[in-house]
Amino acid sequence: MKGFFTILRRWVPPYKKFLVLNVMFNVLAAFLTLFSFALIIPILEMLFGLNTATYTFMPLGSAGLKEVVVNDFYYYVQCIIERYGQSVALAAIALALVLMTGLKTGSAYLSAFFMIPIRTGVVRDLRREIYDKIVSLPMGFFSNEHKGDIMARMSGDVTEVENSIMSSLDMMFKNPIMIVVCLTMMIIVSWQLTLFVLILLPVAGLIMGGVGKRLKRTSLHMQNQWGVLLSNIEETIGGLRIIKAFNAEKKVRKRFAAENDTFRGMSMRVARRYELAHPMSEFLGTATIAIVLWFGGTLIIGGHSSITAPSFIYYMVIFYSIINPAKDFSKASYAIQRGLASMQRIDKILSADNPIKDPANPIEISEIKDSIVYSDVRFRYGDKWIINGVTLTIKQGATVALVGQSGSGKTTLADLLPRFYDIDSGSITIDGTDIRNLRIHDLRALMGNVNQEAILFNDTFYNNITFGVESATREQVEEAARIANAYDFIMESEHGFDTNIGDRGCNLSGGQRQRISIARAILKNPPILILDEATSALDTESEHLVQEALDKLMHGRTTLVIAHRLSTIKNADLICVIQDGAIVEQGNHDELMAMGGAYKHLVDMQTF
Numbered sequence: 001m002k003g004f005f006t007i008l009r010r011w012v013p014p015y016k017k018f019l020v021l022n023v024m025f026n027v028l029a030a031f032l033t034l035f036s037f038a039l040i041i042p043i044l045e046m047l048f049g050l051n052t053a054t055y056t057f058m059p060l061g062s063a064g065l066k067e068v069v070v071n072d073f074y075y076y077v078q079c080i081i082e083r084y085g086q087s088v089a090l091a092a093i094a095l096a097l098v099l100m101t102g103l104k105t106g107s108a109y110l111s112a113f114f115m116i117p118i119r120t121g122v123v124r125d126l127r128r129e130i131y132d133k134i135v136s137l138p139m140g141f142f143s144n145e146h147k148g149d150i151m152a153r154m155s156g157d158v159t160e161v162e163n164s165i166m167s168s169l170d171m172m173f174k175n176p177i178m179i180v181v182c183l184t185m186m187i188i189v190s191w192q193l194t195l196f197v198l199i200l201l202p203v204a205g206l207i208m209g210g211v212g213k214r215l216k217r218t219s220l221h222m223q224n225q226w227g228v229l230l231s232n233i234e235e236t237i238g239g240l241r242i243i244k245a246f247n248a249e250k251k252v253r254k255r256f257a258a259e260n261d262t263f264r265g266m267s268m269r270v271a272r273r274y275e276l277a278h279p280m281s282e283f284l285g286t287a288t289i290a291i292v293l294w295f296g297g298t299l300i301i302g303g304h305s306s307i308t309a310p311s312f313i314y315y316m317v318i319f320y321s322i323i324n325p326a327k328d329f330s331k332a333s334y335a336i337q338r339g340l341a342s343m344q345r346i347d348k349i350l351s352a353d354n355p356i357k358d359p360a361n362p363i364e365i366s367e368i369k370d371s372i373v374y375s376d377v378r379f380r381y382g383d384k385w386i387i388n389g390v391t392l393t394i395k396q397g398a399t400v401a402l403v404g405q406s407g408s409g410k411t412t413l414a415d416l417l418p419r420f421y422d423i424d425s426g427s428i429t430i431d432g433t434d435i436r437n438l439r440i441h442d443l444r445a446l447m448g449n450v451n452q453e454a455i456l457f458n459d460t461f462y463n464n465i466t467f468g469v470e471s472a473t474r475e476q477v478e479e480a481a482r483i484a485n486a487y488d489f490i491m492e493s494e495h496g497f498d499t500n501i502g503d504r505g506c507n508l509s510g511g512q513r514q515r516i517s518i519a520r521a522i523l524k525n526p527p528i529l530i531l532d533e534a535t536s537a538l539d540t541e542s543e544h545l546v547q548e549a550l551d552k553l554m555h556g557r558t559t560l561v562i563a564h565r566l567s568t569i570k571n572a573d574l575i576c577v578i579q580d581g582a583i584v585e586q587g588n589h590d591e592l593m594a595m596g597g598a599y600k601h602l603v604d605m606q607t608f
Contacts, residue, residue, distance in 0.1 A: 004172070004336050007165060007343060011125060015118040019173075022118070025111035026174045030181040032104035033321060036097055054078070112170055119166040123158065126346070130154050133349055138356045139420045143381075148231025153349060156226050157342035164339030168332035175325035175332070182322045189315045190307045193296050197288070197319065222266035223342050229259050270338065292319060356422055362439045368446065368527050368558055370431045371395045372417070377426035379416060386412050387423070388581040394574075399559040401569035403602060404578035410562045413578065414530050417560065418444045448521035450550070452533035454513035456505035461490050462497040464505075465519045472523055484519035484549040486512065511546055518549045529559040566603055575599065 012019060055075040058068050080089040134150065142150075186194045236243065236252055243252055296312055307315065372394040379387040386409050394400045402410040416423055419440060428435050435443055456464050465480060466472045477497065481487040489512055493499040505513040521529065531550065547568060563569045570589050577585040577598045585597050592599035 004165065004340065007340075011122040012118060014125070015121050018114045018117045021114040022111050022170070022173055023177065025107045025114070026177045027181070029104050029107035029111060029174075030178045032100050032107060033178070034181060034185050034318065036100040036104060108174075111174060115170045115173070119162070119169060123162045123166055126161065127154065127158055130158070130346060130349055133352070137349075137352055137354055138422075139415070140381075141352055141354075146227065146231035146234075148229075148234040149227030150349070151234070152223070152227035152230040153345050156230070157223055157345050160223065160342035161339045161346070164335040165343070166339075168335045168339075171325075171329060171332040172336070175329040178325040179322050179329070182318050185318055186315060189311055189318070190296075193292070193299075193307070193315065196295055197292055222263065222270050223345055225259070225263045225266055227345075229256075229263055232256055232259055286323075289316070289320060289323065292316070356419055356440065358439050359437050362442070363433050363437045364442060365430060365433060365438060365446070366442075368396050368430055372528070372558065373427075373429045373432075374413075374416075375427045375429070377413075377416065377423050377428060379412065379421060379423050386581050387416070389426075390581070390583055392576060392583065392586075394558060394560060396558050397556060398573040399554060399561060399569075399571075400574045400576065401561040401563055401572040402576050402578055403563055403566060403569070403599065406564075408578040409581040410578050411532055412581075414532060414560055414562055417528075417530065418447050418449075446526055447528045447530060448524050448526035448553075449530050449532070450514070450517050450521050450553075454505060454510075454517040456501060456508075456513055456516060458500070458503045460495075460498050460500055461493070461516065464501065464516055465497075465523055467520055469523050476523060477519075480519045480523040483522050483552050484515045485545045486515040486519050486549075514546045515549055518546065518553055522553055527557060529554060529557045531559065531561045531563075533562050533564055566606055577602070 055071055055078050057075050058071045060068055062068065063071075077089060077093070080092055084092075131154070134154075183194065183198075186197070232255065236256070243249060293316060296315070300307070300312055374390050374392040377387055377390045378385060388409075390413060392400070402413060404410055412421070415421055416428060417435070419435060422436070430438075430446070457467065461481075462477060465477050474497075478487060481490055481497075490497055490499070501507050501516070505516065508516070531554075561569050561572060569575060573588065574586060575589060575592055576583045577592070579598065585592055585595060585599050587595070593603065
């Protein structure tokens with residue numbers, strides 16, 4: 001249960017006032033339960049002639065507190081019987097029992113009432129922290145993770161924590177209080193018999209604890225398999241066109257069926273062990289009651305016990321009232337083991353280290369005045385060097401193009417500038433200031449990105465264009481759309497700028513999506529622009545419209561262009577040919593063509 005209390009320390013403190021109220025009403029409910037049971041003794045002893053003693057009123061302080069309370073209770077019951085008769089006394093005690101039960105159930109409801117804000121609040125905070133962590137983690141983290149598995153942790157695992165740990169919180173606080181209060185009363189009634197009980201209970205606890213540990217291990221494997229299953233579904237939906245094109249439906253069905261069967265097998269094992277909790281705890285509880293009943297009854301029959309038969313019955317009623325909380329407690333323990341397995345997977349995200357951090361004393365830059373300089377930059381994924389000793393100067397207002405074969409390191413070189421990744425050696429500076437000495441937010445505020453795949457959101461034209469821009473007027477948005485050659489087709493849509501573009505802009509053509517992303521960059525108005533093959537996936541007509549919008553966007557800005565279509569960067573101020581993470585040639589188009597090297601070879605291949 002160490003992991004359970006760790007979760008409480010991490011997530012419950014903001015809701016401690018609700019926790020205090022919950023504990024307070026749980027204690028009240030436990031005491032009301034005991035005293036309602038205490039009414040059984042006078043019913044048995046006095047109404048049915050088992051106790052013929054005569055009682056006189058005893059003031060407080062005349063004897064021990066227990067003796068005074070018990071004596072005066074019997075005294076008032078005796079007075080009611082003598083004055084009104086046994087039937088009225090029985091009705092009075094029954095009415096008192098109903099009243100106390102009403103107070104007890106009301107207290108139990110209030111304890112649950114104040115537990116609900118804790119349960120829902122902790123789950124909300126957990127989801128928010130996971131989301132915040134996902135947004136803040138570097139791009140490198142996700143290159144080693146399946147998107148489906150991350151989604152499984154944020155959805156399935158958080159739901160499991162909610163359904164197991166959070167739903168068990170009330171039982172975990174209420175039942176121990178009930179058990180402690182009942183045990184205290186049992187010690188008061190007969191400490192000798194309670195000592196015997198305390199020897200039996202740990203044996204049952206050890207048996208159930210062993211099963212619970214195995215349940216946690218199996219649950220962890222099951223949640224991992226659920227992540228695999230979600231990844232499979234996500235890949236299938238994303239690659240449906242290829243699956244159908246290659247007639248691979250049978251193959252993906254077979255793979256999914258195998259993974260689904262594995263998940264079912266794990267789910268069955270977890271469910272069967274979970275369902276074992278209730279019958280096992282009930283059997284062990286009944287066996288314990290039977291042993292205590294035999295042991296206590298034998299002592300009373302033999303005349304060796306310090307308690308009377310009615311007190312023993314009350315003792316057994318109290319002891320039996322422990323059984324249900326104990327069963328619920330064991331069931332909650334089983335559920336918590338499942339939740340801890342999910343929490344272990346969630347913690348893999350929450351505890352992930354983010355190496356890209358803001359500096360302790362950041363330098364502020366709001367524009368580029370001179371140049372961006374890559375100085376002997378080296379970067380690697382694992383053991384493989386992707387960027388190997390690149391030195392490059394990008395003058396303010398200049399357009400620099402990176403060309404080369406796929407996998408040569410062009411995109412990675414551009415991604416190092418906004419610190420999507422951090423370099424392993426060398427430096428990247430803006431006007432002589434190392435980018436690692438800038439706040440990440442300030443650094444990225446200097447840049448606008450237009451990628452090969454236009455990344456849009458399931459929202460309106462207006463909200464996609466203003467994405468990331470805090471304050472923008474309607475006129476500025478419309479002007480950005482005009483510059484990007486997007487205004488006409490936006491206005492032709494059903495609701496103009498308020499039209500929803502669908503999931504990832506599925507209601508638009510490739511050229512329209514690209515022009516919306518260009519409009520977004522225009523509205524941001526960044527001094528530095530990164531274009532990553534922004535026209536390579538378009539047809540000729542769309543490319544012309546997009547290239548025209550890009551030319552307007554690039555005007556007066558420092559631009560880093562990654563291009564496969566060399567015709568689009570013919571007029572760049574500087575062209576760098578990248579091979580195996582290094583610059584092998586650089587110059588303008590005419591200079592590189594005159595060299596007759598790698599660049600001319602690329603141009604000749606595209607011309608052919």
